[in-house]
Amino acid sequence: MKLYKVALAPNPTxxxxxxxxxxxxxxxxxxxxxxxxxxxGHHRQPDHLARNPFGTxxxxxxxxxxxxxxxxxxxxxxxxxxxxxxxIIGSPEERARAVDIERIVDLRVAGPMGTxxxxxxxPLGLPADPARAAQMEATxxxxxxxxxxxxxxxxPLLLGDRVTMADCTLQASLQFVRFIKGDLFxxxxxxxxWDERYRARPAAQAVLKW
Ligand SMILES: N[C@@H](CCC(=O)N[C@@H](CS)C(=O)NCC(=O)O)C(=O)O
Numbered sequence: 001m002k003l004y005k006v007a008l009a010p011n012p013t014x015x016x017x018x019x020x021x022x023x024x025x026x027x028x029x030x031x032x033x034x035x036x037x038x039x040x041g042h043h044r045q046p047d048h049l050a051r052n053p054f055g056t057x058x059x060x061x062x063x064x065x066x067x068x069x070x071x072x073x074x075x076x077x078x079x080x081x082x083x084x085x086x087x088i089i090g091s092p093e094e095r096a097r098a099v100d101i102e103r104i105v106d107l108r109v110a111g112p113m114g115t116x117x118x119x120x121x122x123p124l125g126l127p128a129d130p131a132r133a134a135q136m137e138a139t140x141x142x143x144x145x146x147x148x149x150x151x152x153x154x155x156p157l158l159l160g161d162r163v164t165m166a167d168c169t170l171q172a173s174l175q176f177v178r179f180i181k182g183d184l185f186x187x188x189x190x191x192x193x194w195d196e197r198y199r200a201r202p203a204a205q206a207v208l209k210w
Pocket of ligand 1: 058
Protein backbone atom coordinates (compact mmCIF):
# COMPACT_ATOMS: atom_id res chain seq x y z
CA MET A 1 0.00 0.00 0.00
CA LYS A 2 1.03 3.59 -0.60
CA LEU A 3 -0.16 6.73 1.15
CA TYR A 4 0.12 9.84 -1.01
CA LYS A 5 0.48 12.75 1.37
CA VAL A 6 2.16 16.06 2.06
CA ALA A 7 3.55 17.40 5.34
CA LEU A 8 1.64 20.22 7.08
CA ALA A 9 -1.69 19.74 5.27
CA PRO A 10 -4.23 18.71 7.94
CA ASN A 11 -6.03 15.85 6.19
CA PRO A 12 -2.87 13.94 5.25
CA THR A 13 -1.35 14.74 8.66
CA UNK A 14 -4.26 13.25 10.57
CA UNK A 15 -3.84 9.97 8.66
CA UNK A 16 -0.06 10.07 9.18
CA UNK A 17 -0.65 10.55 12.93
CA UNK A 18 -3.17 7.70 12.91
CA UNK A 19 -0.65 5.37 11.21
CA UNK A 20 2.11 6.39 13.64
CA UNK A 21 -0.22 5.77 16.62
CA UNK A 22 -1.13 2.31 15.28
CA UNK A 23 2.55 1.48 14.75
CA UNK A 24 3.37 2.70 18.26
CA UNK A 25 0.82 0.14 19.48
CA UNK A 26 2.79 -2.57 17.67
CA UNK A 27 0.80 -2.83 14.45
CA UNK A 28 2.92 -3.24 11.30
CA UNK A 29 0.89 -1.51 8.60
CA UNK A 30 3.68 -1.52 6.02
CA UNK A 31 2.52 1.57 4.11
CA UNK A 32 4.95 3.40 1.86
CA UNK A 33 4.45 7.16 2.17
CA UNK A 34 4.88 9.22 -1.00
CA UNK A 35 4.97 13.03 -0.91
CA UNK A 36 2.99 14.97 -3.52
CA UNK A 37 4.29 18.55 -3.50
CA UNK A 38 1.20 20.76 -3.32
CA UNK A 39 3.22 24.01 -3.23
CA UNK A 40 4.55 23.09 -6.67
CA GLY A 41 1.02 22.09 -7.75
CA HIS A 42 1.85 18.41 -8.25
CA HIS A 43 -1.56 17.42 -6.86
CA ARG A 44 -3.13 18.97 -9.97
CA GLN A 45 -0.91 17.11 -12.42
CA PRO A 46 -2.17 14.17 -14.48
CA ASP A 47 -0.45 11.43 -12.44
CA HIS A 48 -2.19 12.53 -9.23
CA LEU A 49 -5.50 13.31 -10.96
CA ALA A 50 -5.42 9.74 -12.29
CA ARG A 51 -5.38 8.59 -8.65
CA ASN A 52 -7.90 11.16 -7.47
CA PRO A 53 -9.87 13.34 -9.92
CA PHE A 54 -10.54 15.81 -7.08
CA GLY A 55 -6.79 16.43 -6.71
CA THR A 56 -6.80 16.20 -2.93
CA UNK A 57 -4.59 14.43 -0.41
CA UNK A 58 -4.37 12.00 1.27
CA UNK A 59 -4.95 9.09 -1.11
CA UNK A 60 -4.36 5.48 -0.15
CA UNK A 61 -3.37 3.15 -2.98
CA UNK A 62 -4.28 -0.45 -2.24
CA UNK A 63 -2.21 -3.42 -3.37
CA UNK A 64 -4.75 -4.13 -6.16
CA UNK A 65 -4.08 -0.65 -7.61
CA UNK A 66 -7.39 0.89 -6.48
CA UNK A 67 -7.58 4.09 -4.43
CA UNK A 68 -9.35 5.38 -1.33
CA UNK A 69 -9.80 9.15 -1.61
CA UNK A 70 -11.25 10.33 1.73
CA UNK A 71 -9.10 10.51 4.88
CA UNK A 72 -11.71 9.03 7.19
CA UNK A 73 -12.39 6.19 4.76
CA UNK A 74 -8.64 5.46 4.78
CA UNK A 75 -8.72 5.23 8.58
CA UNK A 76 -11.80 2.99 8.64
CA UNK A 77 -10.26 0.74 5.98
CA UNK A 78 -7.06 0.33 8.03
CA UNK A 79 -9.11 -0.36 11.17
CA UNK A 80 -11.07 -3.10 9.37
CA UNK A 81 -8.15 -4.58 7.48
CA UNK A 82 -5.75 -4.69 10.44
CA UNK A 83 -7.96 -5.09 13.52
CA UNK A 84 -5.18 -5.90 16.01
CA UNK A 85 -4.38 -2.87 18.17
CA UNK A 86 -7.03 -0.80 16.41
CA UNK A 87 -7.88 2.70 17.65
CA ILE A 88 -11.69 2.62 17.33
CA ILE A 89 -12.50 -0.04 19.91
CA GLY A 90 -14.75 -0.73 22.89
CA SER A 91 -18.50 -0.97 23.31
CA PRO A 92 -20.84 0.41 20.61
CA GLU A 93 -21.33 3.46 22.83
CA GLU A 94 -17.58 4.03 23.25
CA ARG A 95 -16.98 3.64 19.52
CA ALA A 96 -19.84 5.98 18.67
CA ARG A 97 -18.54 8.56 21.13
CA ALA A 98 -15.04 8.38 19.63
CA VAL A 99 -16.40 8.83 16.09
CA ASP A 100 -18.72 11.60 17.32
CA ILE A 101 -15.90 13.65 18.83
CA GLU A 102 -13.70 13.12 15.77
CA ARG A 103 -16.50 14.35 13.50
CA ILE A 104 -17.10 17.37 15.72
CA VAL A 105 -13.38 18.19 15.63
CA ASP A 106 -13.15 17.69 11.88
CA LEU A 107 -16.32 19.57 10.92
CA ARG A 108 -16.43 22.29 13.56
CA VAL A 109 -12.75 22.89 14.37
CA ALA A 110 -10.55 21.70 11.50
CA GLY A 111 -12.59 23.42 8.77
CA PRO A 112 -12.68 26.88 10.39
CA MET A 113 -9.01 26.58 11.50
CA GLY A 114 -7.98 25.85 7.92
CA THR A 115 -9.99 28.78 6.58
CA UNK A 116 -8.65 31.03 9.38
CA UNK A 117 -5.05 30.07 8.56
CA UNK A 118 -5.44 30.70 4.84
CA UNK A 119 -7.20 34.01 5.53
CA UNK A 120 -4.41 35.09 7.91
CA UNK A 121 -1.07 33.93 6.46
CA UNK A 122 -1.78 31.31 3.82
CA PRO A 123 0.94 28.67 3.34
CA LEU A 124 -0.26 28.52 -0.28
CA GLY A 125 0.05 32.29 -0.71
CA LEU A 126 -3.69 33.01 -0.85
CA PRO A 127 -4.62 36.67 -0.23
CA ALA A 128 -5.19 37.68 3.40
CA ASP A 129 -8.82 38.30 4.37
CA PRO A 130 -8.97 39.71 7.92
CA ALA A 131 -12.81 39.81 7.98
CA ARG A 132 -13.02 36.13 7.05
CA ALA A 133 -10.34 35.28 9.66
CA ALA A 134 -12.32 37.13 12.36
CA GLN A 135 -15.50 35.32 11.30
CA MET A 136 -13.72 31.95 11.62
CA GLU A 137 -12.30 32.87 15.02
CA ALA A 138 -15.82 33.68 16.21
CA THR A 139 -17.15 30.40 14.76
CA UNK A 140 -14.49 28.44 16.64
CA UNK A 141 -15.45 29.64 20.13
CA UNK A 142 -18.28 27.17 20.81
CA UNK A 143 -16.42 24.06 19.56
CA UNK A 144 -13.26 25.06 21.45
CA UNK A 145 -15.36 25.56 24.62
CA UNK A 146 -16.86 22.13 24.00
CA UNK A 147 -13.38 20.57 23.90
CA UNK A 148 -12.24 22.47 26.99
CA UNK A 149 -15.31 21.14 28.85
CA UNK A 150 -14.52 17.61 27.67
CA UNK A 151 -11.09 17.85 29.31
CA UNK A 152 -12.48 19.19 32.60
CA UNK A 153 -12.33 15.75 34.28
CA UNK A 154 -8.53 15.73 33.80
CA UNK A 155 -8.56 13.06 31.12
CA PRO A 156 -5.19 13.04 29.35
CA LEU A 157 -6.61 12.62 25.84
CA LEU A 158 -9.86 13.69 24.20
CA LEU A 159 -11.69 10.43 24.87
CA GLY A 160 -9.88 9.41 28.06
CA ASP A 161 -6.71 7.39 28.55
CA ARG A 162 -6.50 5.91 25.07
CA VAL A 163 -5.54 7.83 21.98
CA THR A 164 -8.29 8.06 19.35
CA MET A 165 -8.72 9.53 15.90
CA ALA A 166 -10.12 12.71 17.50
CA ASP A 167 -6.67 13.46 18.97
CA CYS A 168 -5.03 12.95 15.57
CA THR A 169 -7.54 15.17 13.75
CA LEU A 170 -7.28 17.99 16.28
CA GLN A 171 -3.50 17.96 16.37
CA ALA A 172 -3.25 17.97 12.56
CA SER A 173 -5.19 21.26 12.51
CA LEU A 174 -3.27 22.78 15.39
CA GLN A 175 0.00 22.15 13.55
CA PHE A 176 -1.43 24.12 10.60
CA VAL A 177 -2.28 27.04 12.91
CA ARG A 178 1.17 26.87 14.54
CA PHE A 179 2.79 27.03 11.11
CA ILE A 180 1.15 30.40 10.42
CA LYS A 181 2.15 31.55 13.93
CA GLY A 182 -1.48 31.64 15.05
CA ASP A 183 -2.86 30.84 18.49
CA LEU A 184 -6.58 30.19 18.76
CA PHE A 185 -6.67 28.60 22.25
CA UNK A 186 -7.65 31.80 24.08
CA UNK A 187 -8.21 31.26 27.81
CA UNK A 188 -8.45 27.49 27.62
CA UNK A 189 -5.66 26.03 29.78
CA UNK A 190 -6.89 22.42 29.50
CA UNK A 191 -6.81 22.47 25.72
CA UNK A 192 -3.39 24.11 25.75
CA UNK A 193 -2.13 21.40 28.15
CA TRP A 194 -3.67 18.67 25.95
CA ASP A 195 -1.77 20.14 22.98
CA GLU A 196 1.57 19.95 24.83
CA ARG A 197 0.81 16.43 26.07
CA TYR A 198 -0.18 15.16 22.66
CA ARG A 199 2.87 16.70 20.98
CA ALA A 200 5.13 14.84 23.43
CA ARG A 201 3.83 11.47 22.23
CA PRO A 202 6.29 9.42 20.15
CA ALA A 203 3.82 9.28 17.23
CA ALA A 204 3.47 13.05 17.23
CA GLN A 205 7.23 13.54 17.47
CA ALA A 206 7.69 11.27 14.47
CA VAL A 207 5.12 13.03 12.28
CA LEU A 208 4.81 16.69 13.25
CA LYS A 209 7.32 19.13 11.81
CA TRP A 210 5.93 22.34 13.29
N1 LIG B 1 -12.56 15.42 2.61
C1 LIG B 1 -11.20 15.21 2.18
C2 LIG B 1 -10.47 16.55 2.13
C3 LIG B 1 -9.09 16.42 1.51
C4 LIG B 1 -8.44 17.78 1.32
O1 LIG B 1 -9.11 18.81 1.09
N2 LIG B 1 -7.12 17.79 1.40
C5 LIG B 1 -6.41 19.03 1.20
C6 LIG B 1 -5.15 19.02 2.08
S1 LIG B 1 -5.59 19.15 3.78
C7 LIG B 1 -5.97 19.17 -0.23
O2 LIG B 1 -5.57 18.19 -0.82
N3 LIG B 1 -6.05 20.36 -0.78
C8 LIG B 1 -5.60 20.62 -2.11
C9 LIG B 1 -6.71 21.10 -3.01
O3 LIG B 1 -7.88 21.02 -2.62
O4 LIG B 1 -6.38 21.55 -4.08
C10 LIG B 1 -10.50 14.23 3.14
O5 LIG B 1 -10.91 14.16 4.30
O6 LIG B 1 -9.57 13.52 2.71
